[in-house]
Amino acid sequence: MLTIYHLSISRSERIVWLMEELGLPYHLETFARTPAIFAPESLKQVHPLGRAPVIRDGDVVLAESGAIVEYIIARHGGGRLAVAPDAADFPRYLYWLHYAEGSLMLQLLREWTVERMLPGADAAPGMARLRETTRQHLAMVDAHLAQFRHFAGADFTAADVMMVFPFTTVLRFRTLDLGPYPALVDYLGRIAERPAYRRAMALAGPDAPAA
Ligand SMILES: N[C@@H](CCC(=O)N[C@@H](CS)C(=O)NCC(=O)O)C(=O)O
Numbered sequence: 001m002l003t004i005y006h007l008s009i010s011r012s013e014r015i016v017w018l019m020e021e022l023g024l025p026y027h028l029e030t031f032a033r034t035p036a037i038f039a040p041e042s043l044k045q046v047h048p049l050g051r052a053p054v055i056r057d058g059d060v061v062l063a064e065s066g067a068i069v070e071y072i073i074a075r076h077g078g079g080r081l082a083v084a085p086d087a088a089d090f091p092r093y094l095y096w097l098h099y100a101e102g103s104l105m106l107q108l109l110r111e112w113t114v115e116r117m118l119p120g121a122d123a124a125p126g127m128a129r130l131r132e133t134t135r136q137h138l139a140m141v142d143a144h145l146a147q148f149r150h151f152a153g154a155d156f157t158a159a160d161v162m163m164v165f166p167f168t169t170v171l172r173f174r175t176l177d178l179g180p181y182p183a184l185v186d187y188l189g190r191i192a193e194r195p196a197y198r199r200a201m202a203l204a205g206p207d208a209p210a211a
Contacts, residue, residue, distance in 0.1 A: 002076070003027045005046050005054040007039050009172055009206045011065045011165055012053030017200035018069055018161050022077045028203060032210040037173075066101050069158050081158045093152035093159050100162035107137055108166055112174040134176075142181035150187075156194075164191055169206045 004019070004026050006012040010033075019026045031040050031052070044050035047063045054063045057075070062068055073082045083093035111130050115121045122128075141163075144151070151159040167178065167188055178185050191197055202208060 001025055001027050002072070003029055003056040004204075005043065005052060005056070006030045006204050007043065007052030008032050008208070008210045009169060010052045011169075013169060013200060013204045013206075014065050014161050014165055015053045015055065015068055015072070016204040017164075017197055018072055018081070018158065020196035020200045021156075021161070021194075022072070022080060024072070024076055030204070030208075030210065064101075066097060066162060069097070069161060073158055081156070081161070083152050083157055089153035089155070089157075092148070093157055096151035096159035097157075097162050100159075100166065104137055104141075104163075104166050105170075107134055108170060108174065108176070115174070138176075138178070138181050138184070142184045144183075145187045146183035160191065164188065164197075172206045 002019075002024070004012060004015045006016060006028055008030060016026075016028060031043050034040055039050050039052060041050065043052065043054070046056070047054045047061060049063060051063065053065050053068055054061060055068050055072075057071075060071075062071055070082075073079060083089045111134055114124070114127065114130060118124055122131075148154070150156050151163050167176070167184065170176070178188075
């Protein structure tokens with residue numbers, strides 16, 4: 001059975017959520033964060049970077065949430081929650097699936113890192129631009145969700161599985177005012193009602209019991 005190595009309050013909630021949406025069996029192994037909020041050293045025994053998520057599936061050990069999502073859908077999900085290449089939603093599906101880590105998380109973490117490492121960061125050169133870039137990202141996401149019910153289009157897909165964490169669990173670490181983005185807030189409310197999401201968050205969400 002596929003094992004999910006989950007770090008508490010982390011991106012690995014995505015994989016638990018995906019498995020719940022697909023109705024696939026899995027074994028969940030949870031690691032608690034250290035007091036300094038890092039992953040414990042023991043996670044390096046699973047993967048050299050010691051970050052989450054990681055999965056083990058037979059001989060396969062795979063890290064990187066986007067890669068894991070694509071792997072599970074292709075190998076175990078029969079293509080469910082993906083979009084076929086000839087479908088109209090395909091380019092949007094690909095874009096948001098990759099944008100989640102490739103651009104959005106990068107931006108949110110860059111801003112948060114500067115805030116944490118540089119007291120009085122708002123006076124630092126470049127900080128205003130960093131903050132404005134985050135607002136551009138949020139405005140783009142909001143405008144998209146004002147037009148489409150889900151990230152790829154009308155239907156819920158794995159792109160949604162990738163795109164929710166930056167606006168939910170990430171807020172346990174850094175502030176992000178979502179007030180000016182009503183379509184995004186409405187979308188997150190609808191996601192929170194999904195039975196599979198609720199099950200996943202009970203097991204691996206930010207309020208789930210630690211290891
Ligand atoms: N892009 C990677 C990021 C992996 C990552 O940085 N995971 C965080 C958890 S959200 C982590 O393991 N942090 C532990 C640490 O910083 O010590 C992915 O999507 O899987």
